[in-house]
Amino acid sequence: MIAKPFALFKKDYHSELRTRYAINSLAMFIIVAISVILFSIGNETITESLTGGLFWVVIFFTAMSGLARAFVSEEERGTTLTLQLIASPSTVFSGKLIFNLILVFCMNVVIALLYSALFEKFIIQNFLLFIITFILGNIGLAVASTIIAAIIAKAGAKGTLYPVLSFPILLPLILTCVQLTLFSIDGTGFADAQFELAIVVGYDVIMLTASYMLFDFIWKD
């Protein structure tokens, strides 16, 4: 069941290694975004809450710069038809989702490490809560980005449409993840973070279910 999506993921992985379609833009965006924040802060001291918020801002905009590539690259190269001829819609979505999930995790681990090294106020008290938030947030981000990428791939102004369409869809996820990150910086326990955790889990489940249900209609003209 997983073999076909995994084969599609492998195809995208090898294609990415040869074309550097997403990796280069993602790496550049991470460096530029964090540098801009550092330069604009200068010698000022920023609060913990602002650090947590900025962390997810960097994640959101980096995702916007790279995750649409999963479908946009196929559309731009004209290989969408080829993909339709070799795989079922569910295989295509699963394969692209695996690729985006791995890309999101790698990208966000780099952001988290750079962030921890460069922002002295970014000190996590409740590490387990942060890890759970990080994992659930990344899953939600990857699922939502993948389905939005499929929607915008056939549109004309892809570059503009992607963040515009993503913002309202990702807003509940990002806001809740910001809150949970603040809890983990404050050292708040799981009991007080239950409501926010339930929102993120619910978001992930709803997005995943809706994406699989809708993808068939999006994928076929």
Add this chain to the structure above:
Amino acid sequence: MSNYSIHSQHLSKSFGRRLIFKDINFNWNEKGSFGISGPNGSGKSTLVKIIAGLIAPSFGKIIHKNSGGEIIPEKLHNHIGFVSPYLILYEEFSAWENLKIFAQIRGVTLEEERVLTYLQQFLLKDRKDDLVKTYSSGMKQRLKFVFALQHSPEVLILDEPTSNLDEDGKKNVYKIINDESKNRIVVVASNESRDLELCSEILMLEKFK
């Protein structure tokens, strides 16, 4: 393979207000070659895409059946081989890598001997390890035939099969149409009279306006 059939029921397609064709009915019950002809813009490519399940008709239905009954759209790609000038293979991979990747994504084993025979037939065996981006347009067109045949589909859909091909390439295509129509349904969409000569039945799209 011989039990495969394609049925079109009142098939119509419009793009916005522009009608492409309407009320197309056919029953292709047996193996053989079937042609679709018409001038540029008559909807040949649109019709073959509908037959292949790549786009939906505006009205009507296309039904694929085999001995197991009606084939669900989710599984239709396993039964179709498709060649067209607008089909693009992955240029960053070699021909052999492309064919291996396609087999893996389809969940089938690459029958190396058979695929090598096709590569030999289309004069690509010696260049199979070269990146597709280094191929000429004729070589890319020939590789699409190997792509279409590698999984032994019950239906072979050829949209303008001889475009970009030299005389030897065209002869090869006619041989493929002749040989394959003995074992499966071959659909040829073209406005070249030579491409349609081997077809037992021809659908003239200008009659369905």
